[in-house]
Amino acid sequence: MSRALSLLVTALVVAACSSSPKKPQPTPLAPSVALMGTQLIWSAQVGQGGASLAPYTADGRVFVAGNAGVVAALDAATGKDVWRLNLGSPIAAGVGSDGQTAAVITRNNQLVAVADGSERWRVRLPARSFTAPLVAGGRVFVLTADRAVVAFDGKTGARLWTQSRPSEPLVLSQAGALLAVGDTLVAGLAGRLTGLNPDNGSVRWETPIATSRGTNEVERLVDIVGPVSRIGRSVCARAYAAAVGCVDAARGTPVWTRAAQGTTGVHGDDRLVFGSESDGRFQAWQRSTGEPAWGIDRLKYRELSAPLALGRVLAVGDGSGIVHLISREDGSEMARLTTDGSAIAATPVLAGDALVVQTHNGGVYAWRPQ
Structure with missing residues (x-):
């Protein structure tokens, strides 16, 4: 199964690349206006990363991982190592943590749990995964690329249950959605947000963000991509190159959906949901209705990450x-922050009052507003 999935992922990438026209060049940026003061408070290095290796924050720590196999817990205030471990295996997805146990997924389909800088256990997954594990309630939950959710005991690694849903034959080599909302585990399965009972994996509800469309298997891919925006019981998400929508995760009912062509996740606040389209047009939608609030074009073709509202x-x-850094009210520029010049593919995160990003070359940077 693992080899078959790998071939399918490769086929998807080849098909996407072969059908893409020459990439447009971004418009040069105007001089920075710096309407908001920031201070770089620390930086660190973890090794080359990627979109599936976004930093994760919990209990005053920033958990990071590099492609080559390094996992580290950094002090969120200073950036100094709390612990650092080389797993000896390249990492495909991570990190997820509850502040005590950290979990990552290796490229050879192994789920690895780490506590206090030591490997606790390691188990093989039934398929590849590109989504960071969710560690919660003494368990580790994994969303695999074949659109299944698997639960493991956090102390022993024993498999507790598996929930699989019907899906398209091709898979998307991109992080999906996996989060807890109250006592419900919410997962993105194909173009649906699905609420599961975390105790046994039974389905409580399913709500579509998008339905498969198109005449070939690539065009029918509408998987939910991470990150998602959760405010209370409201969960808003993007279906790959198809739609953005919000659901009531307490009832499992749709609130709204709207066609959208983006391929990265969304974030938001209690009023607005934010994300970028495939061409880099940045868009805000009203969280309650889905009506467009504002949009900007000056960041088009700049290969944007998913956003973070702070x-x-x-x-x-x-x-x-x-x-x-742009205004959440109208998208106007507030400030620009520079790193090591390599792409910021992973979603920025908030650690206390500090903004943290990780670059493709493995630089981890933290800024605090002045």
């Missing part, structure tokens, strides 16, 4: 290593 600004990284 306070009065949004943070979004681009392919040249710049973090753009």
